Amino acid sequence: MCRWLAYSGTPQLLETILYKPAHSLIDQSLHSRLGVETTNGDGFGVGWYTQEDLATPATFRDIGPAWNNRNLRELADHVRSPLFFAHIRASTGTAVQQTNCHPFRHGRWMFMHNGAIAEFHRMRRELTMLIDPELYPNVEGTTDSEVMFHLALTFGLEGDPPGAVARMAGVVERVAREHGVESPLQMTLAISDGEHLWAFRYSSRHESRSLFYSSRVDTLRKLHPDMEFLQEVSDETRLVVSEPLGDLPGAWNEVPESTYGIVGPGGDSLHPFTPQAA
Template sequence: MCRWLAYSGSPILLDTVLYRPEHSLINQSLHARMGVETTNGDGFGLGWYSADGDGTPAVFRDIGPAWNNRNLLELSAHVRSRLFFAHVRASTGTAIQQTNCHPFRHGRWMWMHNGSITDFHRLRRDLCMAVDPALFPSIEGSTDSEVMFYLAVTYGLDQDVPGSVARMAGLVERLGKEHGVPNPLQMTVAVADGERVWAFRYSSERKSRSLFYSSRAETVRQLHPEVDFLRGVSEATRLIVSEPLGYLPGVWNELPEGSYAVIPSGTEDYLPFVPEYM
């Protein structure tokens, strides 16, 4: 599968979390501890919103491994962002090409995914036929992840993020049943609009891929005053990651099965997620 992280909070240089932690995402591209594969070298991608508040994200993707990409190292040491995604890919069968690398972008929205639609080749036609015809030309690659994204856009991502993702998941579940595909959906998804990040953890068999969110910044500062970059960040600063970026007791909280989180958020750390059948 893949490994990813989403950051929201005070503007920081991207390499602060991409490279510097003990078990950074770059380290995970070679030495993942909790993924299906140890190595995630089938491409990578960054997506970020500018620190000055422009709502349109920039995207940088490549088909090589993240661990030895000099452009990624150079860019991440000079770009500062308040909200960004990073993803390292392990293909589940689709081609290794730029258009299949995450994150995917449509207008102000970004989307990335770890998981798969089981027997996607059997469900693909019906899933694609459900995409709004006006959106279909925007699908550039061949992954299930990108089709999931455009289904969510079709089902009202602009108006209701959790509802649109629930309707997308419900369609996959229904079509899986119709085609005799057991446990068709496995997903940890992140989606952002430039202001907030939503992260979802769900699978048909209730054995979802790992996903964690960080504790509040003040809590982390109290527990680990030696973590330099946290000293000046806002209380709203949070991370969501496929696996922890290092061993820091009290920092990483597993997102429960069948739930979603929003950052920045109110008092609730997570809410239940259930597919919506149409």
């Protein structure tokens, strides 16, 4: 499995979020507390939007561990973004190669995943053949995650992200039943179009991997008036993370089981998530 974070809000240097917290994502690459694996060293990736160009996210991905990558350290010190993803990978069986590192990108969309499709090797051909033929040439790697992304694109991600992910999950579970695979899907997902961020927590067994979101900034300012970072960011700033970046009281809230959330202009919200027939 993997660990990831998504940031949305006042533009920040990537290093502020990636490196500075006590239990940063870089620390989690060696010392994960809530993941299936303590070490997540099978590659990493960051993706970000700039204020000048929200339609074309940039990505940087590599197959080595995040904790000692000098290029990531250099990039994080100089790139400032209002919305970015970061992901550290622990392979569930597919190859350690750049095309299997998250986040994945299509047009203005970014996608990253923690979890797995159980017995994916038995269903891979059938699931892959359900991808829109026009999208199929864009599948570069061998992961279940990238197939999930392209299935969501096939089922209408660009017009209805929650519905598309629900239909993707429904198809995975249907195909799994046909192959005699019980409880096939385990996922925490982050998806963005550069303006909004959608985060999902779901598993077929209803025992999903950990996922948390940060409390409202105005609430945290009242609890921790001396924290300089909280004075510098807008009230709409949010983080969604696989596990908390520190032990600041009142800062982190667990995303409920079978739930998705929306972060973006105009406020945030949580909603029930249920797979749908496609």
